[in-house]
Amino acid sequence: MTRMPPPIDPTRDLVLTRVVDVPPELVWRAWTVPAHVKKWFTPAPWTTVDCEIDLRPGGIFRTVMRSPEGEDCPNVGCYLEIVENARLVWTTALGPGYRPGVASGLAENCGVDFFTAIIALERAGAGTRYTATAIHGTAEGKAKHEQMGFHDGWGKALDQLVALARTM
């Protein structure tokens, strides 16, 4: 069974690609162990104060981000695909057990419309070609996520992930 390639729809998708100097195995651990996620997932001065991971299709991926002012943003989603050291897919459009999401307020999912994230890792020498794709239902959803700082935020978070991975 072939896996879906990352979809390419520039009107609705956001993509961050970079080669980092830590191997896929460490990037994978940083993404899949809650104690690690809490250290890098949110660009400072925001923090990630909670993280729950049930690493199987349909399992929960939950984080709570805290603003510098102390306001908490819970994010709940579930995993769709787990290919160790290579590909991690989750969505905020479904909760644990694949239950359709019902975000109804700005505090939920930090005001970001439902999206599906694909984290693709390819070995590149001693490092990793890292591609994060965020798939939105509409161009408006993409634009909102972009305006909230997708590229800067996911890029800074990746810097934090790499710094953490170097200490593993």
Place this chain on the structure above:
Amino acid sequence: MTRMPPPIDPTRDLVLTRVVDVPPELVWRAWTVPAHVKKWFTPAPWTTVDCEIDLRPGGIFRTVMRSPEGEDCPNVGCYLEIVENARLVWTTALGPGYRPGVASGLAENCGVDFFTAIIALERAGAGTRYTATAIHGTAEGKAKHEQMGFHDGWGKALDQLVALARTM
């Protein structure tokens, strides 16, 4: 990696369980081959006039139901889990490539709120223990689906599936 058990939330889930006298292999074929799906999927006098299946995680599952008055109801979703002859999971909350759904009108998804369906097949003698679970985001979504005739409709469709499977 263990699979998620079917969630049990009687306030939000609908379940149809029955033992049928055709084997899991034929039930599976009836569910996964478009030419077969078109013959049983919609309780008569409704018909299924189109069906598109890309049987892999993230692949499309699309049907078009036609009312006796000639009105078409398109349904688009994507597959989440495919375990041959045993377990088929798809959701209307995501489109192909796991793109979050954006149903915005009654004609979409036949007016049913987003739901995830789990079709579980277990061998039972020469037949199959068939369990179809529809997982909704809210109790209101469940109630609406129930009022639209979930039990009667999915039950009649299963009768049609069994009748078809006997001819395979």
